[in-house]
Amino acid sequence: MKTDSARWPKERLCVVAILFLAGVFVAMQALDYELGTLRRMGPGYFPLLLGILLSLLACIIALEPASPARAAVPGPGRRAVRPVLCILGGILMFALLIRNAGFIPAVLACVVAAGLAEPRNRLFEIVLLGLAVTVFASVVFIYGLGVPVRLVAL
Structure with missing residues (x-):
């Protein structure tokens, strides 16, 4: 059974989910455009790469273990x-x-x-x-x- 200190905060789960879904959305939208080749990239090539990289970044963040030693980030103030x-x-x-x-x-x-x-x-x-x-x-x-x-x- 996990303790509360080892769980992920809801904010982190939301960030990972938003990044991953945004990456998937961008990649899916890029498929509507011509991709081209590596030598002659089409208009959908770069957005597809960015979408994939964004989704991979979300996965890397998700794989990072939750650390109870981290100090809580203060909320927005003055x-x-x-x-x-x-x-x-x-x-x-x-x-x-x-x-x-x-x-x-x-x-x-x-x-x-x-x-x-x-x-x-x-x-x-x-x-x-x-x-x-x-x-x-x-x-x-x-x-x-x-x-x-x-x-x-x-």
């Missing part, structure tokens, strides 16, 4: 508000700026807003990271993949 607002604000800023201001200001604003989620981050480092991510994303998405977005809207 400290959880700032990161959530900063991350969501960054996503919202990207969505609002991408069309009106262009790719560079949108990515930079998104990274800076998300960087402000951690109070210990210094503004100089956040802006430097934002510039590096903006240059990398511009090279990959605009020049490498040819995404039709203006760098800066004038």
Whole structure:
């Protein structure tokens, strides 16, 4: 008979179930698209791989034994508000700026807003990271993949 300390918490079971079912759903939806081959991947190839990986991740989490030595994770409190607002604000800023201001200001604003989620981050480092991510994303998405977005809207 198992003791209460060795049982899985309901939250962990829910997370494992949600991850597994999401992975299966994505993989099943990907089968509606052409998969292609490894050399010439179709539009369903990458989503299928992601769905399978997500389901495997859920299985790995499920196989990890429940540990009574782990401290309970504290529930959301006042400290959880700032990161959530900063991350969501960054996503919202990207969505609002991408069309009106262009790719560079949108990515930079998104990274800076998300960087402000951690109070210990210094503004100089956040802006430097934002510039590096903006240059990398511009090279990959605009020049490498040819995404039709203006760098800066004038």
